[in-house]
Amino acid sequence: MGYHEYQKCIDACLKCASTCNHCASSCLSEQDVNMMAKCIQMDMECAALCYAAAQLMSLGSVHAKAICKLCAEVCKACAEECKKHHNDHCKECADACNKCADECSKMQ
Amino acid sequence: MGYHEYQKCIDACLKCASTCNHCASSCLSEQDVNMMAKCIQMDMECAALCYAAAQLMSLGSVHAKAICKLCAEVCKACAEECKKHHNDHCKECADACNKCADECSKMQ
Amino acid sequence: MGYHEYQKCIDACLKCASTCNHCASSCLSEQDVNMMAKCIQMDMECAALCYAAAQLMSLGSVHAKAICKLCAEVCKACAEECKKHHNDHCKECADACNKCADECSKMQ
Amino acid sequence: MGYHEYQKCIDACLKCASTCNHCASSCLSEQDVNMMAKCIQMDMECAALCYAAAQLMSLGSVHAKAICKLCAEVCKACAEECKKHHNDHCKECADACNKCADECSKMQ
Numbered sequence: 516m517g518y519h520e521y522q523k524c525i526d527a528c529l530k531c532a533s534t535c536n537h538c539a540s541s542c543l544s545e546q547d548v549n550m551m552a553k554c555i556q557m558d559m560e561c562a563a564l565c566y567a568a569a570q571l572m573s574l575g576s577v578h579a580k581a582i583c584k585l586c587a588e589v590c591k592a593c594a595e596e597c598k599k600h601h602n603d604h605c606k607e608c609a610d611a612c613n614k615c616a617d618e619c620s621k622m623q
Numbered sequence: 624m625g626y627h628e629y630q631k632c633i634d635a636c637l638k639c640a641s642t643c644n645h646c647a648s649s650c651l652s653e654q655d656v657n658m659m660a661k662c663i664q665m666d667m668e669c670a671a672l673c674y675a676a677a678q679l680m681s682l683g684s685v686h687a688k689a690i691c692k693l694c695a696e697v698c699k700a701c702a703e704e705c706k707k708h709h710n711d712h713c714k715e716c717a718d719a720c721n722k723c724a725d726e727c728s729k730m731q
Numbered sequence: 732m733g734y735h736e737y738q739k740c741i742d743a744c745l746k747c748a749s750t751c752n753h754c755a756s757s758c759l760s761e762q763d764v765n766m767m768a769k770c771i772q773m774d775m776e777c778a779a780l781c782y783a784a785a786q787l788m789s790l791g792s793v794h795a796k797a798i799c800k801l802c803a804e805v806c807k808a809c810a811e812e813c814k815k816h817h818n819d820h821c822k823e824c825a826d827a828c829n830k831c832a833d834e835c836s837k838m839q
Numbered sequence: 840m841g842y843h844e845y846q847k848c849i850d851a852c853l854k855c856a857s858t859c860n861h862c863a864s865s866c867l868s869e870q871d872v873n874m875m876a877k878c879i880q881m882d883m884e885c886a887a888l889c890y891a892a893a894q895l896m897s898l899g900s901v902h903a904k905a906i907c908k909l910c911a912e913v914c915k916a917c918a919e920e921c922k923k924h925h926n927d928h929c930k931e932c933a934d935a936c937n938k939c940a941d942e943c944s945k946m947q
Contacts, residue, residue, distance in 0.1 A: 675783030
């Protein structure tokens with residue numbers, strides 16, 4: 516499978532990475548940052564993995580499927596955490612994570 | 624300026640990074656790779672910078688403007704090189720680079 | 732200038748990126764995360780820029796000097812923030828940031 | 840397991856990523872780039888994965904082990920390809936890949 520077949524999943528990964536970065540940064544400006552600590556941690560991990568998945572897919576790598584599998588797990592975990600909070604950036608992030616997990620799962 | 628104001632530029636950077644990765648990988652499958660060597664080199668540099676610019680913007684960094692300035696330069700140089708070749712992936716990449724250079728320039 | 736001449740600066744950037752990631756993650760486990768919010772934000776920005784600088788240098792890019800200049804600024808700002816805190820990970824991070832800022836400045 | 844326990848593996852991953860970038864870029868300056876095409880492709884994939892593994896480890900992620908497993912596979916494949924070539928950068932890269940594969944395997 517090549518770049519153009521991967522396009523939807525690449526887009527979902529990159530959207531998710533950006534949304535995670537935005538969520539992490541926004542969480543740091545909330546009144547009670549302690550409450551957001553786990554969310555920030557998961558955002559950072561999820562962003563790193565989504566970028567890597569997007570890179571391997573855009574390079575047409577034979578390892579794309581394997582990293583997408585891992586990415587789907589991390590995205591699901593991040594979405595679970597984000598769903599617990601009621602800030603707009605957390606809701607937006609949960610949506611992007613779920614969408615990305617779906618697309619990554621379709622790669623399997 | 625925050626994440627949502629940066630959205631168009633983030634999208635252009637991420638699209639450009641993916642297209643550069645795809646172009647680099649596709650150049651390696653062309654018949655005469657020697658002719659594509661400079662294009663591959665610029666693709667790799669451009670992808671690295673576009674990802675970094677997207678990251679700083681999505682983090683709402685005060686340094687976003689500075690990296691976008693540098694990103695615009697690298698994108699223009701990559702577009703110039705890609706324009707010299709007639710493969711679809713090079714044309715697609717030149718377009719993504721020019722679009723990204725435009726968006727990054729608007730940040731200044 | 733090529734890869735081997737860049738070696739010390741690449742090493743300093745990668746050490747700094749890892750130390751920033753570790754500091755960000757460790758800050759999130761401190762008792763008063765609110766007090767660490769700015770430190771985490773700067774860690775994330777600094778890590779992103781250090782990785783990008785290391786990448787451009789290891790690719791032997793003509794743009795390495797320019798990203799190192801920006802990287803030095805971000806590292807200095809991150810070190811200033813980390814110095815305000817007395818956790819081991821913050822001290823370790825301030826040291827890595829200052830070392831990286833020095834090496835990046837030598838590139839100019 | 841935390842950052843300091845991961846230190847040797849993080850260092851091996853980052854060294855490998857840099858060496859892969861340097862190898863890719865150097866391959867592009869060889870006389871017969873066609874012969875180096877697969878090496879360049881693997882270098883790019885390996886660098887992306889090594890950076891991501893280093894990031895997850897330095898963040899103290901619970902997913903570090905999983906990405907290290909994948910990283911070890913990609914490093915071994917990259918080392919196999921690099922070993923076929925007699926340029927210094929390819930030998931240096933094969934060594935860094937093998938060292939990284941070893942460290943990543945120890946995480947399992």
